[in-house]
Amino acid sequence: MDMRTPLGHVRGLGSTNDGVKHWWMQRLTGIALIPLTLWFLYSAVQLSGATHAEFIAWVGAYGNPVLLSALIVCMFHHGQLGLHVIIEDYITSEGTKMTLLIAIKFAAILFGASAIFSILRLTIKGS
């Protein structure tokens, strides 16, 4: 006799073994990226031809470090989720697929963390 509830059976299953979490996080980060990318584009256009000092002043300006960090997190998370689907769809060899899935996750975290560290450093130390 199975003592598990019907919910317990299906939780965490589905084609990606993590239920709707992937789908939901992709939408959530996508929605967050709508205002964040528009804000970034607006800022990036104004930074056309900016010097190093002007760039640092912009990174550290009121509110910008937080928005920039939020952009980095959402962007890399959203990108990693998207690449995950592309790899699953187009790479048929199981070994290559797993290697790529692990590599993009590591790369996203490495670059995302480095970017946020850089934002903090530029804001606090100024270079």
Add this chain to the structure above:
Amino acid sequence: MASQNRPLSPHLQIYKPQITSILSITHCMTGLFLVCGAFLLASWLITATYGPEAFEVVQSLLYSWFGKLVLLGLTFSIYFHLANGIRHLGWDSGKGFELPKVRISGIAVILFAISLTVLTWIVGYAIAGGS
């Protein structure tokens, strides 16, 4: 499991390109390109911590004709992926599935992406003083 000589489902070349399929693959390609853009943005921030000289190298790369081409592609990709992403959110909520509506929203996405890309670059050139 080895499986030879099995019948295959019809592949791409048998289908006529349609706005639905073209926009779908463009969403995928722009997404892929934007991931490269994410790494570029991260590198931009990281290089800035190495001082003005390192930052200048990146800036001169970005302002070369190739750099500008990449940035132009990224600008279009952002607007396209953003507009088409909103289109997807509409479908997620069960709206706009009728074929005429899918066509109209698709055309709207293309027009939005192209016009805002052009507008952004005109403003960018005006701010940078034509450099």
